[in-house]
Amino acid sequence: MAYTVSKLTDYSAAALERASAELLSALGDEAAAVKNEADWKGFRDRWMARKDGVLTQINERWLKNAPKEVKRDAGRQVNLIKEQVEQKVDQLKNIEIEEDVNALDHGPEAIGRVDISLPGARRPIGAEHPVIKTTNEMVRVFQKLGYSVAEGPVVETDYYNFEALNFPPNHPARDTQDTLFIAGQQGKPQRERLLLRTHTSPVQIRTMEKMRPPIRIVIPGTVHRNDPPDASHSPMFHQIEGLAVDTNITFGDLKGTLDHAMKEFFGSSVKTSFRPSFFPFTEPSAEMFVSCFICGGSGRRGSDPCRPCKQTGWIEILGCGMVDPNVFEFVKDNGYDPKKVSGFAFGMGADRIALLKYGVDDIQLFFQGDVRFLGQWA
Numbered sequence: 001m002a003y004t005v006s007k008l009t010d011y012s013a014a015a016l017e018r019a020s021a022e023l024l025s026a027l028g029d030e031a032a033a034v035k036n037e038a039d040w041k042g043f044r045d046r047w048m049a050r051k052d053g054v055l056t057q058i059n060e061r062w063l064k065n066a067p068k069e070v071k072r073d074a075g076r077q078v079n080l081i082k083e084q085v086e087q088k089v090d091q092l093k094n095i096e097i098e099e100d101v102n103a104l105d106h107g108p109e110a111i112g113r114v115d116i117s118l119p120g121a122r123r124p125i126g127a128e129h130p131v132i133k134t135t136n137e138m139v140r141v142f143q144k145l146g147y148s149v150a151e152g153p154v155v156e157t158d159y160y161n162f163e164a165l166n167f168p169p170n171h172p173a174r175d176t177q178d179t180l181f182i183a184g185q186q187g188k189p190q191r192e193r194l195l196l197r198t199h200t201s202p203v204q205i206r207t208m209e210k211m212r213p214p215i216r217i218v219i220p221g222t223v224h225r226n227d228p229p230d231a232s233h234s235p236m237f238h239q240i241e242g243l244a245v246d247t248n249i250t251f252g253d254l255k256g257t258l259d260h261a262m263k264e265f266f267g268s269s270v271k272t273s274f275r276p277s278f279f280p281f282t283e284p285s286a287e288m289f290v291s292c293f294i295c296g297g298s299g300r301r302g303s304d305p306c307r308p309c310k311q312t313g314w315i316e317i318l319g320c321g322m323v324d325p326n327v328f329e330f331v332k333d334n335g336y337d338p339k340k341v342s343g344f345a346f347g348m349g350a351d352r353i354a355l356l357k358y359g360v361d362d363i364q365l366f367f368q369g370d371v372r373f374l375g376q377w378a
């Protein structure tokens, strides 16, 4: 005979215990009889329906008329029962779903339980991160010019990151204020000490060690510096670097290549401008600016000043220069005799270009992993 909730009159601990045990035993029996989805729905409604479910009935028949002094204990007992009922209903629901999945493999009689008219589960589709997207677009520009992609380790030695790139022994970039060093390296000679590469330039040396000239490579990658994070700095960021080495490469080749690449990337109307600069691994060196692609070079947006170019009409995009002959000396044995070959190199920040391109004003947004922000590129 089916279980019914009897009215409680005796509120002693022993009587409460007895009534609870009777109820839970009925719960167990009825749960064991659940065999399919229809059974489960009936079971759920019998125990949990707001109108006349067993849980509603025990509220009515046990709690409502309980004397004040036992109300708390009775309430606690009823709460325990509620938990068990909810757990049982939940548990059987999961079993039911598993059975439905299996039903697809178990012949036509089981398939009847799957509602194939229901819409499928929609899985969110991932998207390229804006920095990766920018990197890929820039890399593609150079690939079309015949450049191939080279990559290298993020944990580098002092030799590849500094020495072979013509940084003098006491250059400030070697200071821990600028560079993140791996701990416990003090016992090693300086050139073997490990650090997180501060630029993608070590890959220039690594590639020249492996490949004889002529080479044309573009090097995307992650780099690290000891910068506290703020709106325009991040201890981890991304560079895109390039190197071309051949006989008779001139500064004219450098200017022509980069001017073409910028027009390809930002649009054919941008102009480029080169201003003298200094880097240890190039001589002469320059910073390259492009005419502001936001205000068209006017420095103003309507009646407002143009912020990205600081009203100058020009935006600094990259550093570049002719490879310093001292750098070739380190790979001379592989065909890079500075008397016979020349080359140019350039490097830019992918994050900075993405900030400018998409009008984002805080670099931290790129690395916080907030799907609401990143989803805008989906």
Ligand SMILES: [Zn+2]
Pocket: 292, 293, 294, 295, 296, 297, 298, 299, 300, 306, 307, 308, 309, 310, 311, 312, 313, 314
């Ligand atoms: Zn501007």
